[in-house]
Amino acid sequence: VTEFGFALSEQHLTTPIHLALLHYGLPAMREAMVDFLSPALDDPTQAIYFCGPPGGAARLLSYLEQDTGRDLHEEVNNKRIVLGQGDPDADQQLQNLLDPVHELCERGFSLVRVVGPAAWEVEGYSAPEDFLWYESRILPGIEGLPVAIMCTYDAAELPAPALLYGALETHTHTLIHGVLSENPSFLPAERYLRTRLINLPWLNPSDQGRET
Amino acid sequence: MGGEEMGQSALDLQRGGIAVLDSDGNVIWTDDAWAVDDGDGGPTRAPIGTNLLKSYRGHSDPIAQAIANAIVAVFEGKATYFEIEHRTDRESEHSLLTSVSALRGDGAGAVVIHRVVGVSAPPNRHRLVDVRAGERAPSDDGVERLTPREREVLDLMAVGLDNRGIAAKLGIQYSTVRGHVRSVIEKLGARSRLEAVARAYQVGLVPT
Numbered sequence: 080v081t082e083f084g085f086a087l088s089e090q091h092l093t094t095p096i097h098l099a100l101l102h103y104g105l106p107a108m109r110e111a112m113v114d115f116l117s118p119a120l121d122d123p124t125q126a127i128y129f130c131g132p133p134g135g136a137a138r139l140l141s142y143l144e145q146d147t148g149r150d151l152h153e154e155v156n157n158k159r160i161v162l163g164q165g166d167p168d169a170d171q172q173l174q175n176l177l178d179p180v181h182e183l184c185e186r187g188f189s190l191v192r193v194v195g196p197a198a199w200e201v202e203g204y205s206a207p208e209d210f211l212w213y214e215s216r217i218l219p220g221i222e223g224l225p226v227a228i229m230c231t232y233d234a235a236e237l238p239a240p241a242l243l244y245g246a247l248e249t250h251t252h253t254l255i256h257g258v259l260s261e262n263p264s265f266l267p268a269e270r271y272l273r274t275r276l277i278n279l280p281w282l283n284p285s286d287q288g289r290e291t
Numbered sequence: 292m293g294g295e296e297m298g299q300s301a302l303d304l305q306r307g308g309i310a311v312l313d314s315d316g317n318v319i320w321t322d323d324a325w326a327v328d329d330g331d332g333g334p335t336r337a338p339i340g341t342n343l344l345k346s347y348r349g350h351s352d353p354i355a356q357a358i359a360n361a362i363v364a365v366f367e368g369k370a371t372y373f374e375i376e377h378r379t380d381r382e383s384e385h386s387l388l389t390s391v392s393a394l395r396g397d398g399a400g401a402v403v404i405h406r407v408v409g410v411s412a413p414p415n416r417h418r419l420v421d422v423r424a425g426e427r428a429p430s431d432d433g434v435e436r437l438t439p440r441e442r443e444v445l446d447l448m449a450v451g452l453d454n455r456g457i458a459a460k461l462g463i464q465y466s467t468v469r470g471h472v473r474s475v476i477e478k479l480g481a482r483s484r485l486e487a488v489a490r491a492y493q494v495g496l497v498p499t
Contacts (some may be wrong), residue, residue, distance in 0.1 A: 169484060170454045170472070206483035216453055272451040272488070282489040 081190050081225035086117035090259045092252070095221040097214075099250035099262070100231045108231045111254060112139065112194055113146045115229050119192050120147065123159065126188040130163035130176050130195035132204040137162060137193055159188075159289065163195070168265075169209035177220040184224050193228040195247065199238055207242060207278050214249035215268040217277070229254070241279055248275055314366060314399040316344025345402065354389075358403070361391040365401045368393075372470045376438065384411070391465070433479050434494060442496075444471040449488050450495040 081094045082276050092098075099289035101111035101263060102108050140162060144151050154160040166172040176193070183191045197214075199207045232246045247253065247264040248271055254260075266275065311320040318341045347359035354377050360375035361373035373391040390404045438446065440461075447457045454472060458465045472484065493499045 084302075113294045166320075166467075170469070173453055174455065189426075206485070208485035209483045212485050214453070215450065276485055277489040277492045279489070280484075282486050283493070 084118060085114045088257055088259075090114075090254075092259070093228065094225045094227050095218065095223070096168040096227045096252060097180050097221070097250050098227065098229045098252045099246045099261075100229055100254045100256055100257075101234055101246060102231065103235045104233065108196070108233065109142050109146055111257075112143065112229070112231070115227075116143060116192055116194065117147060118167065119190070120149065120151075120154075122189075123191040124187075125159075126183045126186075126191045127154075127160045128163060128176075128180055128183065128191060128193045129243045130172075130193065131165060133165040133198070135165060135196055141197070166205055166221045167203055167205055168191040169205040169213040172201060172205060173213050173216055173220065178215065180221065180226055180250075181224070184226065186223070189225060191224070191226045193226065194231065195228070196231045196233070197241065197242075201237075207239070208276060208282060211242070211245040211249060211279075212272065212276060214245065215266075215271045216251075218251065219268055239281075241281075244275070310343055310403045312343055312401045312403065313363065315364060316342050316366075318343055319400070347356050358389055358391065361389075362401050362403065365391055365393045366399060368399075372467060374438070374474070376436070432492075434496060436478050437475060441475050443469060443477050445487070445491055446497055448472065448475070448484065449491055 082091060083094065084091045100108065102111060108155050116127055128138045131139065139149060140155070140160065143149075151160055155162065161183065163179060164175050166175055176195075178191065193243065197210065198204055198274050199210070204210070205213065219269050221228070230246070230250065232243070233287055234243065244264075247262060248266045249268075250262055251264045251265050252259060295379065310318050318339055320339070334434050344359055344362050347355045347362070350356070357375050361370070361375065364370045364373065371393045375389045375391075390402075392402050392404075393399075436460065443461060444457055447460055454468045455465055457472075458468045461468070470494075474486045476484060479487045479490045481490055488497075
């Protein structure tokens with residue numbers, strides 16, 4: 080277990096953790112990302128991993144550079160900051176996250192901070208239900224590791240309420256309007272699949288047309 | 292194969308068999324069940340060194356040709372895995388599943404496996420599955436066409452395991468699991484992994 084904090088807010092947590100940032104709009108996401116990642120920029124024992132849909136990781140790096148006024152190319156070159164690859168196959172996407180994160184841990188970093196934006200129906204990315212499955216498999220994949228993952232969900236962009244439920248049910252903690260909370264809605268992966276995922280409205284013919 | 296209709300097959304279909312081929316198509320290892328046409332209409336055990344590719348090429352049977360094509364495709368690196376499933380004869384309750392997979396190691400080659408499976412399939416239906424290219428014959432009977440191995444994979448998908456977890460559970464290669472998962476998704480007419488799992492629950496393939 081590794082304790083870690085945020086830069087500005089008084090948030091202290093222990094790893095491993097899978098955290099959902101629920102926000103409205105890009106500025107709120109960027110502000111929270113700086114709060115979450117800045118401590119790693121000043122601590123060479125920590126690493127950062129960006130993931131998300133194709134091109135998403137590079138965008139996050141760009142935001143971080145702009146918002147902190149730093150040039151982070153050296154950190155990228157020496158692989159203390161790693162840009163992940165999105166993939167339309169959710170299982171491959173999962174391996175694309177877990178493999179490098181495990182590698183960073185094996186290299187001895189005391190903490191790996193991960194940020195990834197949720198995305199739906201993006202070309203070259205997984206179907207929404209597969210994305211939620213991917214989200215549910217992250218925590219079992221980082222068990223025992225000094226890894227803190229923050230997934231960002233832009234509520235203004237969510238195309239279906241079911242996806243917001245998904246965000247709440249696949250993360251152990253939530254960060255909403257700067258308030259970090261343990262998430263009572265969290266469900267372990269297998270239970271989430273059996274009770275939620277397979278019942279997503281758009282996957283059930285009898286539910287077609289129902290509000291999602 | 293195993294009867295008049297496919298009598299020029301290279302295998303004793305009642306037992307199934309495994310053959311490992313070198314990069315020229317020669318048998319470098321085989322189990323006891325493997326046999327080739329002896330020219331008199333009956334199968335005999337294939338000796339080491341038999342060129343199985345030529346044996347298949349020499350048959351007019353479209354299944355044998357399909358297997359030969361699969362072997363060549365694997366040799367040429369165009370695919371890593373094929374499955375060809377067909378009925379042994381019209382009356383049989385069983386079908387035959389032939390898989391051709393790339394042999395890993397220093398040299399190129401292939402592993403050809405014939406298995407008799409109890410899946411009820413329409414007579415003489417055969418299909419070719421190119422896992423790497425993702426091009427498959429269209430599915431019209433979904434669930435029934437799942438192979439026993441695909442059913443096992445689907446069962447493990449249904450408890451949420453990822454491909455790596457499934458590979459570990461079944462003791463098979465990760466890449467093989469990927470191929471099975473893709474095949475399951477296609478056969479069930481799903482657009483995604485979870486849609487396939489949901490469908491499996493809906494039709495009672497896996498217990499809720």
